[in-house]
Amino acid sequence: xxxxxxxxLRMISLDQQQEILRSRDIWLCAGCYTCATRCPNDIDIAAVxxxxxxxxxxxxxxxxxRDALLFxxxxxxxxxxxxxxxxxxxxxxxxxxxxxxxxxxxxSGARLFLRGKVPLLPENTRAAAEVxxxxxxxx
Amino acid sequence: MEYSYYPGCSAHSTGLELGLSTEATFHHLGxxxxxxxxxxxxGATSAxxxxxxxxxxxxxxxxALAQEAQRDLVIPCAAxxxxxRSADHAMRRDPNTRAEIEAAAGMRYTGAVAIRPLLAVxxxxxxxxxxxxHVVRPLAGLKVVSYYGCLLVRPPAVxxxxxxxxxxxxxxxxRSLGAEVLPWSHATDCCGGGVSLTRxxxxxxxxxxxxxxAREAGAQAFVSACPLCQMNLEMRQHGKHKLPSFYFTELxxxxxxxxxxxxxxxxxxxxxxxxLRSLGLVGSxxxxxxxx
Numbered sequence: 001x002x003x004x005x006x007x008x009l010r011m012i013s014l015d016q017q018q019e020i021l022r023s024r025d026i027w028l029c030a031g032c033y034t035c036a037t038r039c040p041n042d043i044d045i046a047a048v049x050x051x052x053x054x055x056x057x058x059x060x061x062x063x064x065x066r067d068a069l070l071f072x073x074x075x076x077x078x079x080x081x082x083x084x085x086x087x088x089x090x091x092x093x094x095x096x097x098x099x100x101x102x103x104x105x106x107x108s109g110a111r112l113f114l115r116g117k118v119p120l121l122p123e124n125t126r127a128a129a130e131v132x133x134x135x136x137x138x139x
Numbered sequence: 140m141e142y143s144y145y146p147g148c149s150a151h152s153t154g155l156e157l158g159l160s161t162e163a164t165f166h167h168l169g170x171x172x173x174x175x176x177x178x179x180x181x182g183a184t185s186a187x188x189x190x191x192x193x194x195x196x197x198x199x200x201x202x203a204l205a206q207e208a209q210r211d212l213v214i215p216c217a218a219x220x221x222x223x224r225s226a227d228h229a230m231r232r233d234p235n236t237r238a239e240i241e242a243a244a245g246m247r248y249t250g251a252v253a254i255r256p257l258l259a260v261x262x263x264x265x266x267x268x269x270x271x272x273h274v275v276r277p278l279a280g281l282k283v284v285s286y287y288g289c290l291l292v293r294p295p296a297v298x299x300x301x302x303x304x305x306x307x308x309x310x311x312x313x314r315s316l317g318a319e320v321l322p323w324s325h326a327t328d329c330c331g332g333g334v335s336l337t338r339x340x341x342x343x344x345x346x347x348x349x350x351x352x353a354r355e356a357g358a359q360a361f362v363s364a365c366p367l368c369q370m371n372l373e374m375r376q377h378g379k380h381k382l383p384s385f386y387f388t389e390l391x392x393x394x395x396x397x398x399x400x401x402x403x404x405x406x407x408x409x410x411x412x413x414x415l416r417s418l419g420l421v422g423s424x425x426x427x428x429x430x431x
Contacts, residue, residue, distance in 0.1 A: 030334050034327075057190075071333075072188050115407075131197070
């Protein structure tokens with residue numbers, strides 16, 4: 001992280017929009033709620049980080065961590081189509097489209113596959129059609 | 140007792156042994172889990188990162204399914220539990236948000252469903268004495284630290300479970316199975332969660348610290364309650380001597396003497412069998428008697 005949550009909040013007060021929205025910090029925040037839970041001023045910092053990411057996306061700005069945004073988009077793209085997550089499709093696309101070298105995690109990926117933990121086909125559920133509607137109505 | 144059951148996507152894929160051990164142990168305890176028909180993904184980290192309405196509407200659809208079933212909703216995955224509680228909390232607290240989510244999810248919120256983490260159901264409905272009655276193979280000699288991660292206990296106002304700084308429920312459950320749960324200060328530290336795929340370096344460093352501290356505490360293994368944590372603990376731990384990690388439900392199955400348990404160990408990326416063998420906790424029933 002370049003700033004950390006405390007400085008990001010200060011930068012918001014100082015309206016340093018460009019610096020914040022370009023930063024990696026907002027994409028590296030894992031949403032663990034540790035800072036939000038312990039904040040003496042009771043600021044929901046994790047929600048602030050969510051809001052900042054959503055502003056970047058709404059404005060069509062480039063993300064400070066390109067692969068993080070790609071990951072979220074692919075994950076949701078799969079959920080939108082099949083109603084549930086489907087690792088094989090998502091991981092395959094991520095491998096091809098991300099900056100992460102393609103050989104990274106290939107070993108673990110293969111071991112997960114051999115253990116039956118990455119099903120090739122998505123689960124067939126009637127949820128898919130309704131979930132597509134939810135995506136449409138949530139735009 | 141009968142419950143509605145939301146397994147979540149992980150319990151059918153990367154967290155397969157969580158789903159298998161949950162279903163086997165509940166069956167053994169005589170507790171019926173009715174999987175919600177046609178449940179959908181909760182949206183996890185990605186939905187709340189990109190789209191606020193979507194992040195509440197996706198779990199809300201599952202709440203609607205649970206409302207119809209009129210039973211407590213049990214969730215084994217910490218992330219799913221967190222998202223369903225978040226949707227419930229948002230709709231309970233604010234009528235405008237509620238109207239917005241109801242419209243997006245196509246449902247009417249009644250607020251009548253109790254959303255409960257699997258761990259709470261085990262501790263409260265089965266109870267520690269109830270667990271002890273089912274133990275046929277006490278996990279004697281097994282030294283572990285309990286690892287909660289974030290989403291089961293934070294944010295406390297939303298998830299309303301256990302103590303976010305010094306959680307007690309999982310240690311009590313695992314102790315009642317006969318294992319030794321060691322004190323440490325990192326039970327609710329973050330493993331890096333969903334950053335794992337894009338920034339493996341960060342997660343490897345967080346998990347490395349967790350493993351080091353667990354070893355310092357004298358642990359032979361982690362016990363976890365979250366498929367994302369478990370995945371990171373197994374996949375991002377480096378070095379020669381890796382600490383295995385169990386789901387607490389797997390330890391329940393082991394202590395209950397369930398034969399299915401043998402199939403769970405083969406699903407792990409860090410094989411826990413050498414440890415279990417060294418303690419005489421896997422093997423033929425004859426050995427079991429000798430150990431017990």
